[in-house]
Amino acid sequence: MSIIVNPDLCTGCGQCVQICPGGLLSLTFSSERSGSRTENLSNAQLTQTVGPAEIKGQVRINNPDCCWACAACLKECRFGALSLFLPPALGGRGASLTASASKDSVVWQVLFPDGRQRTIAVNRQIADRY
Amino acid sequence: MKFEPAKLKTPPTIIKAEAIVVGGGAAGCLAAIKLAQSGYQVIVVEKADIRRSGCLAAGVNALNAYIGRGKVPQDYVDYALADAHGIARRDLLLSIAERLNEQAAWLESAGLPILKDQDGRYAERSWRNVKINGENIKPLMAAAVAKTQGLNVLNRCRATHLLSDGVTVYGVAAFSPENNLFYHLQAPATIIATGGAAGLYRPNNHGSAPNRIWYCPFNTGAGLAMGIRAGAEMTTLEMRLVALRCRDTLAPTGTLALGAGARQVNALGRPFEGDYGRTTSQRVLAWRRETEAGRGPCRLAAEISADRREELYRAYLNMCPSQTLKWLEQAGPEPRPESGIFAEVEGSEPYVQGGHVGGGFWIDTNRQTTLTGLWAVGDAAGGAPQKYVTGSMAEGVIAAEDAAQYLQDFGRPAVSQTDQGRPQQLFQEALTDLTAQLKPDQALAPGRPRLQARDLGLALEKTMDLYAGGISAGYRYSSSELVMAATMVAELANLADKLSASSLFELSEIWELKERLTVARSLIAHLESRKETRWPGFGEYSDYPQIDPEFECFVNSRLEDNELKVFRRPMTRNNTYEHHR
Numbered sequence: 161m162s163i164i165v166n167p168d169l170c171t172g173c174g175q176c177v178q179i180c181p182g183g184l185l186s187l188t189f190s191s192e193r194s195g196s197r198t199e200n201l202s203n204a205q206l207t208q209t210v211g212p213a214e215i216k217g218q219v220r221i222n223n224p225d226c227c228w229a230c231a232a233c234l235k236e237c238r239f240g241a242l243s244l245f246l247p248p249a250l251g252g253r254g255a256s257l258t259a260s261a262s263k264d265s266v267v268w269q270v271l272f273p274d275g276r277q278r279t280i281a282v283n284r285q286i287a288d289r290y
Numbered sequence: 291m292k293f294e295p296a297k298l299k300t301p302p303t304i305i306k307a308e309a310i311v312v313g314g315g316a317a318g319c320l321a322a323i324k325l326a327q328s329g330y331q332v333i334v335v336e337k338a339d340i341r342r343s344g345c346l347a348a349g350v351n352a353l354n355a356y357i358g359r360g361k362v363p364q365d366y367v368d369y370a371l372a373d374a375h376g377i378a379r380r381d382l383l384l385s386i387a388e389r390l391n392e393q394a395a396w397l398e399s400a401g402l403p404i405l406k407d408q409d410g411r412y413a414e415r416s417w418r419n420v421k422i423n424g425e426n427i428k429p430l431m432a433a434a435v436a437k438t439q440g441l442n443v444l445n446r447c448r449a450t451h452l453l454s455d456g457v458t459v460y461g462v463a464a465f466s467p468e469n470n471l472f473y474h475l476q477a478p479a480t481i482i483a484t485g486g487a488a489g490l491y492r493p494n495n496h497g498s499a500p501n502r503i504w505y506c507p508f509n510t511g512a513g514l515a516m517g518i519r520a521g522a523e524m525t526t527l528e529m530r531l532v533a534l535r536c537r538d539t540l541a542p543t544g545t546l547a548l549g550a551g552a553r554q555v556n557a558l559g560r561p562f563e564g565d566y567g568r569t570t571s572q573r574v575l576a577w578r579r580e581t582e583a584g585r586g587p588c589r590l591a592a593e594i595s596a597d598r599r600e601e602l603y604r605a606y607l608n609m610c611p612s613q614t615l616k617w618l619e620q621a622g623p624e625p626r627p628e629s630g631i632f633a634e635v636e637g638s639e640p641y642v643q644g645g646h647v648g649g650g651f652w653i654d655t656n657r658q659t660t661l662t663g664l665w666a667v668g669d670a671a672g673g674a675p676q677k678y679v680t681g682s683m684a685e686g687v688i689a690a691e692d693a694a695q696y697l698q699d700f701g702r703p704a705v706s707q708t709d710q711g712r713p714q715q716l717f718q719e720a721l722t723d724l725t726a727q728l729k730p731d732q733a734l735a736p737g738r739p740r741l742q743a744r745d746l747g748l749a750l751e752k753t754m755d756l757y758a759g760g761i762s763a764g765y766r767y768s769s770s771e772l773v774m775a776a777t778m779v780a781e782l783a784n785l786a787d788k789l790s791a792s793s794l795f796e797l798s799e800i801w802e803l804k805e806r807l808t809v810a811r812s813l814i815a816h817l818e819s820r821k822e823t824r825w826p827g828f829g830e831y832s833d834y835p836q837i838d839p840e841f842e843c844f845v846n847s848r849l850e851d852n853e854l855k856v857f858r859r860p861m862t863r864n865n866t867y868e869h870h871r
């Protein structure tokens with residue numbers, strides 16, 4: 161497990177579903193969320209089959225164990241609904257990482273278990289010194 | 291019930307192009323762009339989304355292959371040959387080296403930030419290596435692809451078969467679980483750029499994080515497996531990559547070592563770098579020997595100021611965010627004033643790939659494989675270690691130039707006039723192969739265990755780990771262990787053929803397993819055949835613990851009538867190499 165979704169923030173826009181290099185994410189529909197049915201639909205198909213107005217989906221992590229922790233989905237989500245964490249066996253102690261990406265920067269935020277935060281902004285146009 | 295191809299809800303989609311590029315990574319993107327710019331219609335088949343796929347999905351930390359100031363391409367060739375303990379192709383290395391700097395310049399023009407010194411030249415991290423902001427490298431390549439005319443990308447579409455009669459390749463079969471479609475892609479030229487193979491060995495992390503590995507876990511050796519099955523020749527698979535990385539996150543170490551000047555020290559605080567030699571394999575060996583001698587844990591430690599540490603955090607966020615998260619979990623929310631940083635190191639599980647080491651397709655200088663109409667580039671191509679991003683891109687360009695020449699000779703009108711029967715028949719065979727395992731209506735037998743792709747995958751990893759020199763075996767293997775590994779992999783392959791899928795998603799899991807099994811089978815045969823220990827950091831053959839000058843040659847293999855033939859090929863000394871068909 162590496163990625164978690166905040167259901168309050170996820171709008172079901174499907175961007176992360178498209179981007180994940182492992183195809184690990186899919187959308188579920190609100191009408192079906194209570195049940196167990198999951199549709200593995202791409203974004204394009206959703207617009208075709210359901211129509212944008214009706215989409216009240218949420219992201220679902222189908223194979224949480226298969227996550228590579230590449231953080232592509234984090235950077236793709238415009239709503240900050242996804243975060244990355246380290247399982248305890250890898251040194252995780254309850255903190256999580258979110259990202260907010262724009263054309264020029266990625267603003268990363270670490271949320272510690274005690275509620276404190278640390279923000280690190282990375283300018284996308286500047287090369288690393290290392 | 292057997293699923294008949296004729297009963298597919300939607301008939302397979304047939305797409306004709308002049309060239310197909312399988313895999314839209316570093317090598318594939320450049321091959322596709324170059325071919326399209328030469329005026330050919332190109333289709334890229336990509337199993338993920340090219341904006342974030344393959345090795346580059348998370349970002350990279352530097353351009354690791356570059357010809358620095360005062361150096362010439364031949365220096366690169368000499369370096370890479372020495373690092374590979376002699377087993378590499380000069381012709382391939384030279385043609386890569388001559389184009390590395392072009393690729394860096396291309397990346398810069400595509401928008402990649404590259405650090406400059408006061409004179410406006412690229413700032414070098416070492417003579418082979420320039421500093422960048424590599425977080426966005428894949429989206430930048432994808433944007434360049436999107437801008438190119440005559441180039442179409444099929445995202446979320448995985449190639450499964452080469453349509454080949456064993457001599458010529460007519461295209462590929464593919465399917466897309468997301469679109470619930472099978473594809474018949476036809477073209478006179480096909481370029482394999484699917485990367486290397488992960489998922490062969492039991493990884494460092496178990497439990498809930500098995501895919502937290504260094505190499506891209508979604509590169510499952512598809513191109514290699516397709517090539518092996520079609521009878522293409524493979525080389526040097528036995529030179530497995532064991533990567534020395536940060537413990538737990540498997541984050542790259544170059545940024546710490548080369549960038550921040552960190553040194554490897556053992557538990558006594560003693561630096562041991564160079565004690566065992568300086569090649570990539572010897573560096574991994576150093577960590578192992580120190581650990582085996584009870585002087586672990588070993589770490590990379592840098593004396594850097596608190597400010598520079600913040601920069602290091604940013605650099606890691608640009609390619610492996612887990613490592614920064616790990617450091618911050620240790621350090622806490624407030625910036626610490628004291629200097630210094632470290633990360634413990636460990637060896638990864640072994641991978642088969644041709645980007646750092648030499649495993650992959652056996653190709654000629656123009657990157658043509660031993661099958662007509664098929665090229666291989668990047669991590670899928672063997673014989674030229676140390677190519678990395680820029681070298682993979684260079685190979686994409688070289689293959690595209692040759693494929694363009696081939697297409698020109700082939701004659702454009704001939705594309706539509708080719709005997710349609712042949713590819714069609716080959717595609718039907720591939721489709722039957724795929725749909726035979728698609729049994730949506732099969733009822734589960736209650737109370738009986740159901741074999742699943744995932745569980746067979748774990749069995750494969752365990753087998754390779756124990757009997758083919760994985761982490762648990764201390765990267766050591768013996769002849770009798772390899773016999774065991776071969777037997778068990780064959781058994782697992784039989785079981786994999788019997789798995790049934792109820793959807794194309796399940797079918798793709800089965801297919802990835804089969805790819806890994808196919809590569810594993812060839813890998814074991816290669817390990818067995820190189821009866822020496824040439825790269826002890828990557829693996830030690832217990833029966834043959836020394837380097838043997840007899841093996842100053844390539845170990846190659848080819849599947850003939852379902853029998854794997856392993857043979858040797860002499861070292862090449864020339865600057866060109868042609869296949870003798």
Ligand SMILES: Cc1cc2nc3c(=O)[nH]c(=O)nc-3n(C[C@H](O)[C@H](O)[C@H](O)COP(=O)(O)OP(=O)(O)OC[C@H]3O[C@@H](n4cnc5c(N)ncnc54)[C@H](O)[C@@H]3O)c2cc1C
Nearest residue numbers: 313315316317337344345351354449512645668669678679
């Ligand atoms: C974690 C990591 C960090 C690295 N850091 C650096 C670095 O800092 N500097 C450097 O120079 N090099 C670095 N490298 C090496 C470099 O990334 C690779 O050498 C390079 O990306 C290889 O290019 P490729 O096109 O062969 O493979 P990839 O870039 O991996 O592309 C392969 C593509 O094929 C697709 N594919 C796979 N199977 C199929 C299929 N069946 N059908 C269709 N598509 C398929 C994949 O989704 C992927 O898009 C790093 C590698 C890794 C893994």
Ligand code: SF4
Nearest residue numbers: 170171173174176237
């Ligand atoms: S997690 Fe973010 S990107 Fe993914 S569907 Fe929800 S809102 Fe969209």
Ligand code: SF4
Nearest residue numbers: 180227228230231233
């Ligand atoms: S971190 Fe990467 S692999 Fe994991 S779910 Fe997100 S995009 Fe997929």
